[in-house]
Amino acid sequence: MPDPHDAAPGPPAAALPGRVGAFLIPDHHTALDTLEELVGLHAQAGQERLNQAVVRAGLPLVQAQRDIGLRLYRDGDTVVYDVTPRAETFRYDEFLGPDFPALWVSWHELHLTRARAKQFQHELHTLVGGYLKDSGPERYLLRADFVQDIQDNPAQAASGNERPVT
Structure with missing residues (x-):
């Protein structure tokens, strides 16, 4: 991947469209x-910060340093992996206990109709919007991505890297 900070040909920044205070x-x-x-450039800086915060929050759960690792297990016909803070059985819902850090790390494949997907999108938007209004003393990081998997649609997957022509 080329360095995104390298100069690219085109009009000077002052000539680019934008809104007040941005271009x-x-x-x-x-x-x-x-x-x-x-899209990855936008997500990259936030992801590094989020990874650091997850590690710091999860360290108190570690019983032995050698137990931190990649855990592989079967879920039906699929091999699933996650990062676990200890070797024995660990369930992420343990984080919900009052003595655990406020931490939620989740990856799921949801199987929804378009109507249910739009409902979920609206509910998530409303839920996060309500918490954004809080002004508590501690800062928490949230990253949520929700999108239809292009693997469900071979035509979308095949054209994923193409740029729209304008």
Whole structure:
């Protein structure tokens, strides 16, 4: 992946459209090769910060340093993996206990109708919006991604790296 900070040909920043206090660098004027790289650039800095915070919050759960690792297990016909803070059985819902840190790490494949997916999107938006209004003394990081899996639609998956022509 090219360095996104490298200069790219195109009009000077002052000529790019935008709103007051911001300006737009069109995708085709960046040094990035794909739209996935552009999305990844946006997520990359936040992901590193989130990873550091998850490790710090999870360290009190570690009973022995050698127990931290990648755990592989079967879920039906699928091999699943996660990172676990201890060797014996660990369930993420243990984090809900009052003596555990306020931490939620989750990856799921949901099987929904489009109507249920839109309902979930609206509920998640409303839920997060309500918490954004709080002004408590501690800062918590939240990252939530929700999108239809392109593997469900081979036509979408095949054209995933193509940029729209404008």
